Amino acid sequence: MKRISILGSTGSIGTQTLDVIAHDRESYQVEALSAGSNVSLLLEQIKQFQPKKVSVATKALADEVSSYITGATEVFYGEAGLIEIAASTDADFVVSALVGSQGLRPTLAAIAAGKNIGLANKETLITAGHLVTEKVLKHGVSLIPIDSEHSAIFQCLNGEKRAQLSKIIITASGGSFRDRSREQLKDVTVAEALRHPNWAMGAKITIDSATMVNKGLEVMEAHWLFQLPYEQIEVMLHPQSIIHSMVEFVDYSVMAQLGNPDMRVPIQYALTYPNRFPTPTKPLKLTEIGTLQFQEMDYERFPCLRMAFEAGKEGGSVPTVYSAANEIAVARFLAGEIKFLQIEEIIERVMQLHQSVANPDLEQIAYTDRWAREKAAAIN
Ligand SMILES: NC(=O)C1=CN([C@@H]2O[C@H](COP(=O)(O)OP(=O)(O)OC[C@H]3O[C@@H](n4cnc5c(N)ncnc54)[C@H](OP(=O)(O)O)[C@@H]3O)[C@@H](O)[C@H]2O)C=CC1
Numbered sequence: 574m575k576r577i578s579i580l581g582s583t584g585s586i587g588t589q590t591l592d593v594i595a596h597d598r599e600s601y602q603v604e605a606l607s608a609g610s611n612v613s614l615l616l617e618q619i620k621q622f623q624p625k626k627v628s629v630a631t632k633a634l635a636d637e638v639s640s641y642i643t644g645a646t647e648v649f650y651g652e653a654g655l656i657e658i659a660a661s662t663d664a665d666f667v668v669s670a671l672v673g674s675q676g677l678r679p680t681l682a683a684i685a686a687g688k689n690i691g692l693a694n695k696e697t698l699i700t701a702g703h704l705v706t707e708k709v710l711k712h713g714v715s716l717i718p719i720d721s722e723h724s725a726i727f728q729c730l731n732g733e734k735r736a737q738l739s740k741i742i743i744t745a746s747g748g749s750f751r752d753r754s755r756e757q758l759k760d761v762t763v764a765e766a767l768r769h770p771n772w773a774m775g776a777k778i779t780i781d782s783a784t785m786v787n788k789g790l791e792v793m794e795a796h797w798l799f800q801l802p803y804e805q806i807e808v809m810l811h812p813q814s815i816i817h818s819m820v821e822f823v824d825y826s827v828m829a830q831l832g833n834p835d836m837r838v839p840i841q842y843a844l845t846y847p848n849r850f851p852t853p854t855k856p857l858k859l860t861e862i863g864t865l866q867f868q869e870m871d872y873e874r875f876p877c878l879r880m881a882f883e884a885g886k887e888g889g890s891v892p893t894v895y896s897a898a899n900e901i902a903v904a905r906f907l908a909g910e911i912k913f914l915q916i917e918e919i920i921e922r923v924m925q926l927h928q929s930v931a932n933p934d935l936e937q938i939a940y941t942d943r944w945a946r947e948k949a950a951a952i953n
């Protein structure tokens with residue numbers, strides 16, 4: 574039986590992880606769950622999975638949860654609560670599915686406590702890839718990707734010789750506005766931006782997909798997960814999201830992983846690796862889909878992807894700035910404070926203002942993250 578804790582159990586990845594677990598209850602024990610502010614959903618999850626510990630964002634929310642539960646579940650809150658869920662349980666596997674760089678410290682704490690990690694929270698690797706990978710090696714834990722593209726690459730690389738890898742090809746759907754010109758992006762609405770063509774996901778990643786920041790984050794995520802230079806990472810438009818990514822080898826053989834767009838497949842693979850079991854999803858019927866399309870990336874149409882490659886290649890504290898400025902810009906767009914195209918303007922401006930720090934430690938990353946957020950919040 575696998576003992577699991579989930580950081581972000583009320584989110585899109587968190588709920589789908591619990592759905593995978595619910596389909597095979599004998600194989601899993603849910604040790605701990607964390608939510609932000611969705612108390613009603615957390616209470617349902619407590620009832621169904623009876624975790625020993627849960628955490629929520631604030632003390633007031635923790636008091637509210639405590640007032641409703643009768644069992645033995647302990648309730649924590651805040652960052653200390655997330656760290657409790659990550660590190661101080663009997664779990665052997667932690668699903669890291671918080672949104673944003675707030676996932677960093679709990680994920681590091683889980684690694685330091687010897688937990689294997691299923692990583693959905695890509696911002697953690699973007700902001701501190703060097704620290705996370707170093708800690709993973711030090712504590713001898715596994716870091717298994719949940720992000721669909723990285724799960725695909727992980728699967729394609731299984732059993733292959735790394736020296737014989739030529740490049741990886743990360744596919745991109747193009748997001749909600751893939752058929753619009755830059756001119757047509759001027760006045761797009763939040764509701765339009767939240768309508769992803771293929772995937773049902775949390776709000777932040779859906780906007781990131783529309784700006785192509787998501788692909789930019791995924792390029793940096795791949796750099797750290799697979800220890801590849803940026804020259805060996807390519808992005809290709811593939812509107813159907815059926816090929817989740819590909820790997821090209823030195824003999825020009827290309828391996829791809831295909832499937833319907835359903836995150837429960839890579840989530841379950843991370844939980845059961847190296848084994849495979851039936852997943853609660855539909856089989857892929859390529860004859861019904863008929864056509865798969867591919868297109869070269871246009872870096873002028875999608876400047877956030879260009880900026881991500883620049884940030885990743887420069888390294889140091891620059892990826893932290895890219896990701897933190899984006900988090901604030903996306904929150905401001907979702908709140909109706911700025912227009913869609915201002916997201917990329919804010920990221921670019923904050924990156925220009927930043928004095929890069931090489932090989933930042935955790936404190937320097939935290940400082941840079943706060944600095945970038947303040948700058949991004951102040952730009953009009
Ligand atoms: N959704 C997807 O299909 C995919 C997501 N990812 C990545 O996975 C991560 C999670 O994405 P997704 O599930 O879509 O995000 P969601 O927004 O759906 O979920 C985020 C989770 O984080 C919790 N949370 C938010 N703020 C706080 C806080 N201050 N304190 C504690 N918990 C908090 C939320 O709690 P609550 O809702 O209770 O407030 C929720 O459980 C992201 O990094 C994303 O890029 C990667 C690939 C695919």
Ligand SMILES: CC(=O)[C@@H](O)[C@H](O)COP(=O)(O)O
Pocket residue numbers: 720721722744745746747748772778781782783787788836
């Ligand atoms: C499901 C998943 O992994 C997302 O990151 C998804 O890939 C978003 O798709 P695009 O960023 O390609 O639109």
Ligand SMILES: [Mn+2]
Pocket residue numbers: 720721722791
């Ligand atoms: Mn992805």
